[in-house]
Amino acid sequence: MNTTAKRRGDASLFAGIDGGQSSTTAVVVNASGDVLGRGTAGPCDHVDEPPDSRRCAEACESAVARALVAAHLPERSPLDAVVIGISGYDGVFHGVPPVFGDARVHFVHDAPIALAGAVDRRPAVVVIAGTGSVAYGEDAAGKGVRIGGYGFVFGDEGSSFALARGALAYAMDQADRGRGSRLGDAALAYFDRSDLRVLARAFYLKEIGRPQLANFARVVLDAARLGDPEAAALVERAANALAALAANAIARLGLSGVSVPVAFTGGLFANAEFTRRTVEALNVLAPSARAVKPLRDPATGAARLALEGA
DSSP states (O other), X not given: OOBOSSOOSSOOEEEEEEEOSSOEEEEXXXXXXXXXXXXXXXXXXXXXXXXXXXXXXXXXHHHHHHHHHHTTSOTTOOOSEEEEEETTOSSOOOSOOOOOTTOEXXXXXXXXXXXXXXXXXXXXXXXXXXXXXEEEEEOTTOOEEEEEOOHHHHOOTTSHHHHHHHHHHHHHHHHHTTOOOHHHHHHHHHHTOSSHHHHHHHHHTTSSOHHHHHHTHHHHHHHHHTTOHHHHHHHHHHXXXXXXXXXXXXXXXXXXXXXXXXXXXXXXXXSHHHHHHHHHHHHHHOTTOEEEOOSSOHHHHHHHHHHHHO
């Protein structure tokens, strides 16, 4: 897709939305697939929201409106179709769904839109590591398989949340043994809390949300880079866990021994050193796999799916 600020050819407009637990991104494209504009908004997580919650709806609607304004179009411009990829979606939406005039709106899990953005050919696998984690792959016939993505209680191995949680659990264990830790000191400074029990209570009381806690992963990555051995061990464990998700997806698709492209996307992979570690782990677990850079972001992948579906 070519980026442009003008509508070309067919006046039809399509939107794709990547609704994450930390932020929401929308992309608007025309009938030729040209990216016209991009907009962002707040968190879009919908799981466990009450039936009257507009949390996700407002994030999606705001992101699309901002994408239209960025394209120099009215923020209520009519759309033909919208594909919304949201974390944790399994066929049931919690809350009030977003509305975009008469546009056809289709919800999917965020994994297929990430794959649609990352690669043009199948078979392929994508690994997402943001607040949560999941791997998704499709074979040459388009058959898909999802690995992981069970949420922060049962899974999300290698995610930002898991990395932060592991660091805090280590610091709390050390505190119980009467020992201090660099990670514990860093956590108290980062969250501005007086001690680790106060910090834990703040999370359970939702004074600190999951995205906020997950953001502490950046501190853990920095600590590993600066030589903290426990932080380095946690980072290594996270990289291995994400590589295992990809390897499991390859095996489930019956593609072991095949040169399958694997793309890595999500906030955690913005760290080049962490991406390198994950690729090295993948090379051990699935030697035939090829790590590739994503061609486009997940929101653009969602817009491509909206256009293709039309």
